[in-house]
Every structure is written in C-alpha cells, then in structure tokens.
Amino acid sequence: xxxxxxxxxxxxxxxxxxxxxxxxxxxxxxxxLEATRPDFQKIPIGVFGFQNGGGPEWLGGRIEEVLKADxxxxxxFSLVDLPAIGVKAxxxxxxxxxxxxxxxxxxxxxxxxxxxxxxxxxxxxxxLMDGFVYDSGSDEVVGGKRYVGSTSVVRLMAHRxxxxxxxxxxxxxxxxxxxxxxxxxxxxxxxxxVMDYDGYEPKQITADGFLNLMPRxxxxxxxxxxxxxxxxxTQDIDILELATGKRWTLVSMxxxxxxxALSPDGNFLAFASSQDGNSEIYKLDxxxxxxxxxxxxxxxxxxxxxxxxxxxxAFTSDRGGAPQVFIMSxxxxxxxxxxxxxxxxxxxxxxxxxxxxAYVCRTAQRLYxxxxxxxxxxxxxxxxxxxxxxxxxxxxxxxxxxxxxSTVDGKSHIYMVDxxxxxxxxxxxxxxxxxxxxxxxxL
Amino acid sequence: MRITVATMGLTLTVGMLLVMQxxxxxxxxxxxxxxxxxxxxxxxxxxxxxxxxxxxxxVGGGGMEPPAATFxxxxxxxxxxxxxxxxxxxxxxxxxxxxxxxxxxxGGGTMLAKVEPSESTARQIEDIRREQAxxxxxSAEAGLxxxxxxxxxxxxxxxxxxxxxxxxxxxxxxxxxxxxxxGHCDERGTLAYNLVLGExxxxxxxxxxxxxxxxxxxxxVVSYGKERPFCNExxxxxxxxxxxxxxxxxxx
Numbered sequence: 001x002x003x004x005x006x007x008x009x010x011x012x013x014x015x016x017x018x019x020x021x022x023x024x025x026x027x028x029x030x031x032x033l034e035a036t037r038p039d040f041q042k043i044p045i046g047v048f049g050f051q052n053g054g055g056p057e058w059l060g061g062r063i064e065e066v067l068k069a070d071x072x073x074x075x076x077f078s079l080v081d082l083p084a085i086g087v088k089a090x091x092x093x094x095x096x097x098x099x100x101x102x103x104x105x106x107x108x109x110x111x112x113x114x115x116x117x118x119x120x121x122x123x124x125x126x127x128l129m130d131g132f133v134y135d136s137g138s139d140e141v142v143g144g145k146r147y148v149g150s151t152s153v154v155r156l157m158a159h160r161x162x163x164x165x166x167x168x169x170x171x172x173x174x175x176x177x178x179x180x181x182x183x184x185x186x187x188x189x190x191x192x193x194v195m196d197y198d199g200y201e202p203k204q205i206t207a208d209g210f211l212n213l214m215p216r217x218x219x220x221x222x223x224x225x226x227x228x229x230x231x232x233x234t235q236d237i238d239i240l241e242l243a244t245g246k247r248w249t250l251v252s253m254x255x256x257x258x259x260x261a262l263s264p265d266g267n268f269l270a271f272a273s274s275q276d277g278n279s280e281i282y283k284l285d286x287x288x289x290x291x292x293x294x295x296x297x298x299x300x301x302x303x304x305x306x307x308x309x310x311x312x313x314a315f316t317s318d319r320g321g322a323p324q325v326f327i328m329s330x331x332x333x334x335x336x337x338x339x340x341x342x343x344x345x346x347x348x349x350x351x352x353x354x355x356x357x358a359y360v361c362r363t364a365q366r367l368y369x370x371x372x373x374x375x376x377x378x379x380x381x382x383x384x385x386x387x388x389x390x391x392x393x394x395x396x397x398x399x400x401x402x403x404x405x406s407t408v409d410g411k412s413h414i415y416m417v418d419x420x421x422x423x424x425x426x427x428x429x430x431x432x433x434x435x436x437x438x439x440x441x442x443l
Numbered sequence: 444m445r446i447t448v449a450t451m452g453l454t455l456t457v458g459m460l461l462v463m464q465x466x467x468x469x470x471x472x473x474x475x476x477x478x479x480x481x482x483x484x485x486x487x488x489x490x491x492x493x494x495x496x497x498x499x500x501x502v503g504g505g506g507m508e509p510p511a512a513t514f515x516x517x518x519x520x521x522x523x524x525x526x527x528x529x530x531x532x533x534x535x536x537x538x539x540x541x542x543x544x545x546x547x548x549x550g551g552g553t554m555l556a557k558v559e560p561s562e563s564t565a566r567q568i569e570d571i572r573r574e575q576a577x578x579x580x581x582s583a584e585a586g587l588x589x590x591x592x593x594x595x596x597x598x599x600x601x602x603x604x605x606x607x608x609x610x611x612x613x614x615x616x617x618x619x620x621x622x623x624x625x626g627h628c629d630e631r632g633t634l635a636y637n638l639v640l641g642e643x644x645x646x647x648x649x650x651x652x653x654x655x656x657x658x659x660x661x662x663x664v665v666s667y668g669k670e671r672p673f674c675n676e677x678x679x680x681x682x683x684x685x686x687x688x689x690x691x692x693x694x695x
Contacts, residue, residue, distance in 0.1 A: 094537050130543065133534060143534025149548035156548050164531055173531070189568070190670060194555055207558050209568030211670055214635060218517055232571060233623065233665050239514055245556030248514040256642055256666060259635050266517040272639075279639045286517045300639040316636060322595070323636050344595075347633040360633050368632060391633050407630070407677075436634060443530065 042078035043169055045071055045110040046103055048092055053117030055127050056151070060116045063129055063158045067112070069198065070162030070176040073425075075400045075418065076169060080108050089113075094132060094141045104136035111136070112165070119148055126150060129157045133165065142168070155200060163443075173442035175396050180403055180440065181205075181215040181224050182414055185433035192226060194242070197396070197439070199414070199427030205240060214392075217440045218262050225250065225260040225269065237271055251284065259303045262286075263310045268330075270294075270304035270313055281315055283330070294332035305350045305357070306330075307375070314338065314348040314357050314375075325359050327375065338377050345371070349393045349402075356419070358383070358393035358402050370404050372419065383421045392435065397442035403427070405435040574694050578623075581692035585613055585620070590648050590688040594629075597643035599651055603688075607648065610690050611655035622657075624648045625689040626666040627673070629682035634668060641666030648688035663693065 047068055052060040071077045082088070085106045089099050092113040103111045114131040126148055133142040145164060147157040159176035166174030178197040183190050189209045195202040206212045208228065215226040218239075228238045230252075237251035237260045251257050255274035262269055269284040276293070279300040284291045295301040299319030306313055314327045322343040328335040339345035344362035351358065354375070361371035361382065370383045370390050384390050388408025395402055396416070401423075403416045414428040414437045428434040535543035588606035590599060599607070614622055626641030626648075645664035653659050674681040 094540065132537060141537060144537040144543040145534060146543040146545050147548055148545050153548040160531070160546075160548070164534060167531055168534065187568075188572075203555050204558050205555060207564050209564060210571055211667070213638075213670065223515070223517065232574065233663065239517075241515065242555050245558060250514055256638060258638050262517060269517075274639075274642055279642070286514070300636075300643065302639050303633075303635045316633075318636075318639075344632065346636045362632075366631075389631055392635075 043076060043109050044080045044107055045077040045112065045165075046080040046082045046087065046108040047071070048082065048089060048111070048113035050114040050116040050129060050131070051091065053115055055117040059127060059154065062154055063114070063116055066155050066158035066198075067131075067162055070159060070174070071165065073198075073401070073423070074162065074166050074174055074176070074398075075423075076166050076174075077110070080106075082108070092132075094144075100134050100136065100139070103134070104139070109136050110134070110165070110169070114144075127154060129154075129161070131161045133168075155196070159196070172398060175398050175401070175442060177443055178397060178440045179221075180394075180414065180427075180437050181217065182405075182428075182434055182438070183213060183215065183436040184428075184431045190433070192224065192240075193431075194224075195428070197416075197427075199429070202428075202431070205242065205245070211235075214259055214436050216261050216438045219264055219266050219441055221440050221443070225262060227258045227260065237269070250286075251282075255279075261304050261306060263306050263330075264308055265310055268310075270306065272300075272302035272304070274300075281313070281332075283332075292332075294328065295335075296332075303347050305348050307350050308352055308354045312375075314350055316346040316348065325357065325373070338373060338375070339380075340377075341380060344368075347392055349395055350375075351395045351399050352397050353399040356399075358395065360391055360393065370402060370417070372402075381421075383417060383419065384424070385421070392437060394437055394439045396439050401439075403437040403439050405437060577694040578691045581694065582690070585617070585692050587613060587622075587690045587692065589690055590644075591683060592644055592686040592688070594631075594682075594686070595640075596686075597640065597647045599647055599688075603648075604651065607651050607690075608655060611652055611657050614652070614657050614661065621661055621663070621693040622652075623663045623665060623691050623693045624652075625671075625687075625691065626664065626668075627671065627685050627687040627689060628669045629685040630669050630672065630677075631682070632669075634670070638666050638668035638670075641668045644686075644688050648690065 047064060050060040050063045068079055072079055087099065087103050087106055092099055100111065111134040112131060114129060116129045119126040119128040127150065129147045130144060132144040135142050145161055147160065149157065162176040163174035166172065175197055179194050180197055181192060181194045184193050186204065190211050190213060191204055191208065192206045192212050192215050193202050193204050210232060211229040213227045215224045217224060222241060222243065224240045224242065226238060227235050230236050235257045236249045237257045238247055239250050240247045250269060251271060251273065253273045253275040256279055257271060257273050260269055260271040267286055269286055270281060272279045272281055278298060279302050280293055281295045281301045281304050282291050282293050297319045299317050301315055301317045303316040304313045311330055312327055313330055314325055316323050317326050323346040324337055325339040325345050325348045326335055327338050342362050346360050348357050348359040356372045357375060358370060358372045360368050362368055368389045368391065369385060370393050371380060372383060373380045383402065386408065388406040390404050390406045393402045393404045401416050401418055403414060405412050406415050409426065412433050412435045413426055414434045415424060415426050417424045532546065537543055587610050590603035590606055614620060624645040626645030628637040628641050642664065645666055649662045649664050652662055672685045673687065674684050
C-alpha cells in the first residue's frame with residue numbers, strides 16, 4: 001500500500017517538475033500518473049454507515065450514498081461490500097481493533113465510518129457529519145473530519161470527504177466537488193446552467209431568452225466564456241463571473257463568433273470567427289486585448305482546444321472538404337492533420353494530462369460517437385457505441401472521465417463515461433435538450 | 444525513502460517558487476484598449492469586408508449590460524479561489540478519542556449568483572418574440588421560398604435555384620425590403636460544426652441571390668446551426684426540413 005502511495009507521489013513530482021521545467025509536452029506521453037495506468041490497482045475501501053443521531057431520518061443514508069458514488073467514480077478506490085465478506089459492526093469506534101483486524105485480513109485497505117445528526121446546542125437546525133479513516137497498511141486510524149452546515153450542504157459534506165480521501169491516497173485533487181456547465185432549453189430559449197458533477201443542484205446562470213451556446217470554464221473556475229446571440233442576428237463571445245453574475249463582451253465581430261476556449265494560464269482566448277468570410281481561428285490576448293488570426297485557408301476552422309501546456313491547439317477544419325481534427329502550434333504554425341479514419345471528426349477536447357484528445361467521430365454506420373486519439377495520431381479508440389448522437393466531449397480534471405451529450409434516450413441529455421468506455425452514467429434527468437457540457441477544473 | 448521524500452519536497456518547493464515568479468511576472472495591466480479597439484484591431488487583420496449584417500440588426504443589448512470597455516483579468520496571477528468552501532485541510536488526528544476540529548460548510552450554492560430574469564430581460568424576450576412574429580408574417584405575405592440542402596452539403600440544388608429565382612424577383616420588386624437568410628441544419632453532427640455548416644448554407648443562398656442581381660447590402664446572413672429546428676422528429680423527412688436556407692423579410 002505504502003509503495004503505491006509513494007509511487008504516486010513520485011510520479012506526481014515528476015509530472016509537476018517536468019511541467020515546470022518545460023519538458024512536458026504532448027509528445028511526452030510516457031509521463032503520467034500511476035493512477036491512470038491500465039495496471040493501476042484500485043485501493044479496496046470499505047464504508048460503514050454514518051449512524052444517525054437526531055438529524056433528519058435520511059441524513060446518514062444520504063451521506064453514505066453520495067460518498068460511495070464519489071469513491072466509485074474516483075476510479076482510485078474500489079468499494080468492498082463489507083457484509084458480503086463478513087465484516088459487520090453495529091457501531092465502530094476509533095479503538096475497535098477487532099473490526100480493523102478483520103477488515104485487513106479480508107483485503108480491505110481503507111475503512112471509513114462515521115456519525116451524523118443534529119449539531120448539539122445548535123438552534124438553527126445545523127447538521128453535523130463525522131467521518132473517520134482507518135488504514136490497514138499502517139494499521140492506524142489516519143484521522144477524522146467533522147463537517148457542520150445546513151441541509152443544503154449535506155451532499156457537499158460527502159463530496160469533501162471523498163476528495164480528502166482521494167487527495168490522501170493520490171496527492172491529486174479529487175473531482176467530487178467539480179461542476180459541469182451546460183446548455184438547457186428554457187422556454188423557447190437555450191440558457192446556461194451549472195450543476196454538480198453528479199448532476200445534482202442545477203442552477204440557471206443566464207436568462208436572455210434566446211441562444212446561449214458552448215460554455216467553457218476559465219482555468220480558475222471563476223468565469224464562464226460562451227457564445228451569446230446578442231440579438232437574433234449576431235453573436236458575441238461573452239464572459240460571465242459566476243459569483244456576481246456580472247457579464248462582459250469579449251469579442252463582437254461580424255459573422256459567427258463561436259467556440260471560445262481560454263488558455264490554461266488564462267492569458268489567451270482562442271475562438272472562431274467568420275468576419276473574414278469563412279470561419280477562422282483567432283487568439284485574443286486577454287491582457288493587451290490584441291487579437292491574432294491563426295488560420296488562413298478557404299475551409300471552416302473552429303472548436304480550438306488548448307494542450308495543457310498551452311503550446312498547441314487542436315481544432316476542427318473542413319479544409320479538405322469534410323471536418324477533421326488538426327493540431328497547430330499556439331502561434332498558428334506547424335499545422336498538421338490528426339484524424340484520418342472516417343469522413344467526419346470534430347469537436348476536439350484535449351485531455352488535462354495531455355495524452356489524449358477526445359472528439360466526435362462518425363462511424364462507418366454514420367453514428368456520431370465519442371473517440372479519443374493520442375496527439376501523435378498513433379492510438380485511436382472509440383469510447384462510446386450504440387445509437388444516439390453524441391456531442392461535445394469534455395474531460396474531467398483528473399483525466400479519467402469524459403462528459404458529453406447524447407440523444408440515446410430520446411431528448412438530449414448529459415452523460416459521463418470512463419476513458420475505457422466503461423462506467424457510462426446518465427447525469428441529467430430533468431430539463432429538456434441538455435447539451436454542450438463542460439467540466440470545471442478541480443479545486 | 445527519506446531521501447526520496449526530501450528530494451520531492453525540494454522539487455515541489457523549487458516548483459512553487461517558479462510558479463509564483465511566473466505568476467508575478469504575468470500580473471496583467473488593465474489597459475491597452477477596449478472592446479471597440481478589439482473590433483478595430485480585428486478588422487485590420489485583413490481579409491474581405493465584414494458581412495452585410497454588421498452590427499445594425501437586432502434588438503440590441505436589452506437585458507444585458509452593453510459591451511464593457513474592459514473585461515476582468517483572466518490570467519492565473521493568483522491562486523484559484525475556492526469560492527465555495529476553501530481548500531482541503533486534510534484529516535485531523537483523533538488519537539485518544541479526540542474529536543476532529545469543526546469545518547463549517549457555507550451556502551451550498553453561494554458560488555453562483557442567482558439569476559432572476561429582470562424586467563429588461565423580460566422585455567428583450569418579448570421583443571424577440573414580437574420581432575420573430577413580424578418577420579414570419581411579412582415573409583409569408585411576400586411568399587418567399589426556402590432552399591433545402593443535402594446531408595453534409597451546402598450546394599444549392601436545381602430546385603433551390605428555382606426557389607431563389609422566385610425570391611430574387613420579389614426582392615428586386617420590393618426595393619425597400621431587407622432580407623435575412625437563416626442557415627439551419629438537421630440534428631446530426633456536432634453543434635459547433637453545424638453552426639459553420641449553417642453559415643455556409645446561408646452564404647451560398649446569399650451568393651446565388653447576388654448572382655441573380657440582388658444587392659449584397661440588402662442581404663444579411665445568420666446561422667442557427669441545429670439550435671432552431673423546424674421539426675424535431677428523428678426521420679429523414681424531418682431532417683430534410685431542417686437542412687434549410689430560410690429566407691425571411693427582416694422586420695427592421
């Protein structure tokens with residue numbers, strides 16, 4: 001166990017160090033965290049209940065349910081069915097040597113338990129969650145957490161606890177507190193919404209009454225950039241500050257102004273505009289407000305996505321007649337085609353670890369599915385299969401999941417899938433025409 | 444193992460210093476132009492004149508603030524804020540039966556400002572509805588015909604040419620009328636590429652009308668991609684309806 005942790009930490013340092021010294025680029029695909037390696041062994045974790053002490057009846061069960069789902073999705077842990085292996089306890093305490101021993105002997109590496117209930121002496125019905133962690137590798141109670149808050153933060157308590165666990169065992173921030181911004185139909189319009197990564201707590205963030213499309217996060221999670229139809233006839237690229245609702249126009253040129261994407265350092269906005277006749281990719285320096293046109297050709301260029309180093313941009317272009325994914329340097333030089341299979345490949349999204357680009361591929365059966373390709377074009381994988389039009393892939397910040405929209409269940413909804421095509425999960429159930437998901441950076 | 448940990452620590456420390464330095468040197472200055480100069484700068488970057496639509500069309504700002512002279516500093520010059528609850532703090536020791544220290548979680552959704560459709564937004568929505576209805580009525584009265592396209596295609600068919608010949612006659616006969624061509628797509632393919640495809644269709648229609656002698660300055664184009672479909676069924680007959688250059692009389 002300890003070897004795994006140390007290994008992960010070393011790998012993290014290699015990546016951080018390499019990134020800082022500028023030797024990590026898209027070609028360095030052999031450098032990435034052990035937790036994303038195919039031979040990575042998930043850490044067996046067992047979760048006892050969060051016994052309820054005076055709170056609402058649903059409290060303990062809710063915490064347990066949310067925590068288990070988070071740990072499952074982390075892909076760092078594998079949930080052990082404790083009763084099934086005979087590890088049973090009505091109540092666990094931090095000195096319960098017998099139960100720890102039993103769990104360890106049954107292959108459980110980490111044991112989690114806790115309490116929940118009304119906070120003592122709290123007038124405004126505040127709730128409390130205690131969570132404790134035992135590690136069988138070191139045979140010790142690692143520690144605990146106590147969260148306090150209103151009923152509206154119960155899910156967040158579990159999410160935070162999950163992220164603490166992921167951080168402790170990988171040194172990486174977890175994704176349990178990340179969010180997804182997306183487009184949903186509202187009245188006759190398309191408005192922007194933000195929800196938790198598991199589809200809960202959707203909140204509307206625009207109310208313009210017409211079309212708001214293709215939202216993307218700023219790297220610091222404070223802003224959303226998107227295409228807004230200022231009127232029914234022209235589009236701008238706007239930026240919205242989530243905490244205040246304040247809004248600014250970044251780009252307002254003639255023609256289409258679409259597919260904005262901020263660079264990883266926030267210093268550049270790449271986007272597509274058709275002011276010069278056909279759609280081309282531009283790069284706006286957000287400090288000097290100086291724009292630069294990056295592509296020059298007769299075809300339509302759009303959907304720029306930055307490599308995590310900010311040195312390269314992948315994009316869609318139909319310069320060869322049909323849309324394909326291309327890569328260029330961030331100054332517009334060194335353009336090369338990345339996708340060759342099929343006659344429709346579009347909407348690229350560069351993974352946060354740099355080693356994959358997800359995109360929409362049209363299969364031989366003319367189905368629109370999610371594919372991934374390595375930046376050198378050597379490896380290609382079709383991630384989703386079956387019916388439904390899949391669109392707008394976006395990576396989780398840990399690089400282990402892709403969220404996308406699909407019409408597989410009729411109306412368009414938001415889904416997530418592991419990068420190996422497993423773990424497909426629908427995450428929106430309400431609303432109509434949920435589309436264009438974009439996953440936030442981690443905290 | 445101790446040495447490894449120490450090395451890691453050193454790497455991280457050096458790394459942090461570099462990041463911080465980078466961050467400081469990247470501190471941006473809010474100067475050097477505004478949204479308008481952005482537009483001018485863009486126009487200078489070359490290429491043919493902007494499309495006829497320019498900035499004359501539409502209902503204007505409505506419920507939204509007008510384009511700001513500046514926009515916020517977006518560079519990562521400071522650590523990302525954890526607007527919700529603060530960063531992770533790790534586990535507290537609970538040896539000897541000690542309780543963990545209390546971590547208070549606030550708000551639940553405080554990182555998001557509440558959006559309440561304001562009066563001006565409601566007015567804008569109403570304007571859009573009214574304008575759309577007016578356009579529909581005027582277009583129906585004019586008897587303008589739409590152009591339909593093949594899958595993945597923006598080539599105008601023989602049937603499309605006949606429709607546009609008819610439309611061109613009306614436009615030339617009604618010298619005061621302004622016409623808008625909306626490009627539409629069926630639901631297949633990506634949202635983003637369909638916006639570009641919709642624009643290609645709209646521009647193909649515009650270019651053919653210009654060939655037929657209609658002044659380019661009377662023709663505006665806009666693409667709605669697959670976002671404003673005419674029908675929602677998953678069938679070829681519906682897809683055919685949605686692959687369209689929709690020719691409308693502009694309300695203003």
